[in-house]
Amino acid sequence: MISARSAYATLVTNADYAMGAVALVRSLKLTGTRADIVVMHTRGVERSALEPLSALGAHLMEAELLPTSAAFNERHQRARLHANAPFTKGNKPTFHTPLDNFVKLRLWQLTGYDRIVFIDADAIVIRNIDRLFEYPEFSAAPNVYESLADFRRLNSGVFVARPSQRTFEAMLERLDREDAFWPRTDQTFLQTFFPDWHGLPVFFNMLQYVWFNLPKLWDWSSIAVIHYQYEKPWEKDHSKAQQLKPLIDLWQTYYEGRDIPDAVGLDNPLNSG
Numbered sequence: 001m002i003s004a005r006s007a008y009a010t011l012v013t014n015a016d017y018a019m020g021a022v023a024l025v026r027s028l029k030l031t032g033t034r035a036d037i038v039v040m041h042t043r044g045v046e047r048s049a050l051e052p053l054s055a056l057g058a059h060l061m062e063a064e065l066l067p068t069s070a071a072f073n074e075r076h077q078r079a080r081l082h083a084n085a086p087f088t089k090g091n092k093p094t095f096h097t098p099l100d101n102f103v104k105l106r107l108w109q110l111t112g113y114d115r116i117v118f119i120d121a122d123a124i125v126i127r128n129i130d131r132l133f134e135y136p137e138f139s140a141a142p143n144v145y146e147s148l149a150d151f152r153r154l155n156s157g158v159f160v161a162r163p164s165q166r167t168f169e170a171m172l173e174r175l176d177r178e179d180a181f182w183p184r185t186d187q188t189f190l191q192t193f194f195p196d197w198h199g200l201p202v203f204f205n206m207l208q209y210v211w212f213n214l215p216k217l218w219d220w221s222s223i224a225v226i227h228y229q230y231e232k233p234w235e236k237d238h239s240k241a242q243q244l245k246p247l248i249d250l251w252q253t254y255y256e257g258r259d260i261p262d263a264v265g266l267d268n269p270l271n272s273g
């Protein structure tokens with residue numbers, strides 16, 4: 001059994017990611033989990049964007065940007081980061097602010113919980129993953145969406161963590177050293193901070209580009225989490241919307257709270273498309 005001191009957590013710093021979190025929280029509820037669901041949010045997020053989340057039973061927790069230096073913030077500012085470490089495989093939506101990603105690290109401050117499974121707001125959980133609460137810190141799946149080389153890096157959209165104020169402070173100290181630049185923000189940082197990270201199967205964090213780049217890896221009966229990295233399923237007509245249509249439709253179904261097609265993941269209900 002999962003302990004009462006386990007929680008899922010996500011992060012929302014604007015109304016767009018709050019939409020993502022609505023689909024995520026709905027999807028988690030449908031897995032039958034009894035763990036708490038925590039939505040960390042910055043102060044600026046509109047009340048109206050957060051209300052649907054509390055209505056679904058999520059616990060809202062305010063979390064501010066980290067107290068990083070002005071120079072650090074400048075180096076990780078969107079235009080600067082995109083210029084110095086360009087994204088060549090896909091596009092980040094305009095509402096994505098790289099600096100906001102680092103707020104994820106605040107989950108180590110949620111010491112009322114023993115274990116946290118963090119999930120990006122742009123993901124949905126299509127089958128129960130409560131067993132991750134038994135996994136050690138730091139567990140994450142590889143950043144696989146194109147080739148074998150992807151296995152060298154983790155993806156920080158899903159991970160298992162153990163809150164600890166000490167760890168949080170050690171992270172802050174490591175994060176903002178002179179000239180520190182983390183090209184993929186929290187993801188690069190976490191991989192550096194936890195060099196011996198434990199690898200989860202890719203099915204715990206199936207990246208949407210696998211759908212068209214590595215279709216042989218797409219096994220509905222094994223996938224637990226679908227993660228819409230790069231373009232978001234709620235963006236209107238993004239550049240890969242045609243290619244990803246079945247996955248976007250599935251996300252919309254969760255977002256709107258409609259019935260999930262029979263046996264998602266058991267029988268692929270979408271493969272006729």
Ligand code: UDP
Pocket residue numbers: 010011012013014017095096097098100101119120121122157228229230231
């Ligand atoms: N996030 C946010 N606001 C931002 C950027 C990121 O709330 O401006 C949060 C949100 O939970 C998001 C996660 O940080 O899912 C990581 O960003 P994203 O998922 O866009 O990155 P990707 O998965 O495309 O690399």
Ligand code: MN
Pocket residue numbers: 120121122123157227228229230
């Ligand atoms: Mn993401």
